[in-house]
Amino acid sequence: MKMRRPIQVPVASWSTADLVRRLSRVLDVATQAIERLATNGYADSQDRSNTLRCEKLISETAFLLLRASKVQEHPEVRQRVIGLAARLLPHARSERMLLGVCVEPAVALDYAQAHIYLTRLGYPDAAFDEVLRQSLTSQVRSGRERPPHRVLEQEWLTRTWDGVRSSSRRSSSLAARHSMLGRPMDLLSGSRGDVYAFTHAVLYVTDINLMPQRLPRPASDILAEAEAALGRCLDDEDYDLGGEVLLAWPLLGKAWSAAAAFGFRVVADVEDRAGFLPSPSTRLQRLHELSGDERAEYLLATAYHTIYVMGLLCAAALQPGNAPPVRLPGARFPAGSSGPILQFLDADRRSGHWREEVERLTASERDAIAGLLFSVALRRKASERDFVGLRELLATGYRLGLAECPAASQAAELLDRVAAAAPMLLEARRQSQASLNSGRVGSEGRESPSADNGPAPLAGPSEDRTEHQPAAEGPVLAN
């Protein structure tokens, strides 16, 4: 099948007014969240995963504010930034925050995040700075072990606070090379935490596109993996993480790919339909059970983070030249390549908001996201442990000219490993089955301990097909 060249025609960008409207709405929610939750946070007696520390809310609101402040040429945004900053200041430098900086030097920068962002916004506080300085020069300033993306966060906070400004791009740090930006992400069986680490490494290395550092790998490699990660998030309807993945394009200063532009359309449509970008944490039943302040606090505590992600995305898109295109850019995949992949996906009888958006695309737009669809299908097959299906899908993708992507090469490696392990796995299964059978025979005459306590039989057909088990959940990091 012959590859098509990208069509070089001017593509209309997303409406600035619409992006401003969305960002303004997010800033209004942020104002509500600060008013209701910044003093005491939120404690959920029924579901502890909803519990919110006020430090987290304050820091994340200040981060949103910093990002929004870069597009203050829009009066609606400027007015809200000024109002929100005024509300945030007392919380950013509260007694609680000051004590945290003072007593726990190893996390002083974490407590001081909002103070640092507000300082950068033009709201300094010399006395708070002095306490922070003492903490950061204490013996125990580095007395906490952190994963690479959290090291990057500390480096970024230090640069932001120091006010170090250099016109030259710095070399990538050791932490950046050790982060998900410096090495290929596991796109088939990696955890949500891996994608989270990836998105946050992008935020800190790019300095939210204000003073970017040098990337440890080519941006094209990083964005190819971002596309696969985006597919995963859309398929899981994980808009919190999906929105953060989408930030990679504007923050790296690269043009929106067709897949990324499609992702933006999906989250914008979901936001329009729900009135805000939702996460699974906000449950309708709880909303109906609660009333008054309790209800408002529950709603804000469970919804604010994903709402903020949409605000960050719109603020990034409002930077000159960063708006996503209205129509998906020309196909880089062969005409008709999306159809067979959609057949694979539809056979799963799973659907989601992204699938509804596909229906609204033109045929050429569908082909433009064939690579994204292919990566979604590959991950589904891998997570179902359907290696026969994975091989079939991979062969189809290769035939369609879609296999030049990291998810495909990882899938090929996976199949190689499965082939190497198969003889041992089959032998183990055979022995297990034999042991079970002998136990059954023994139990006819007498009680056999193996019948009750022996290894569980491996279910499934006798053909050479590995049992379909969902992948074990890896560690999950809260956002």
Next chain:
Amino acid sequence: MSHRVSHQEIVKKALDSKAVDFGAIGKVIAELGPSVALADEPWEGFCGTMRGFIRVYIVHPPVGGGPVENLAALRAATGEIQS
């Protein structure tokens, strides 16, 4: 287009089936609990000892990975944060 299920409905059906008899579980605990908690046998018991006889789980949806609620219903129920 969407194939969605109501988790509440599934839970209700499971409860209605009486597959789990909460009353009977409570009765056993009431009968045996005091004596087992005071028993001398090591490694056994109900309260804070090495073996638990009954576990009650709250099954959380995976963080970030569960389904979001119906979008139109969310819009209707969240007027506070709609502009």
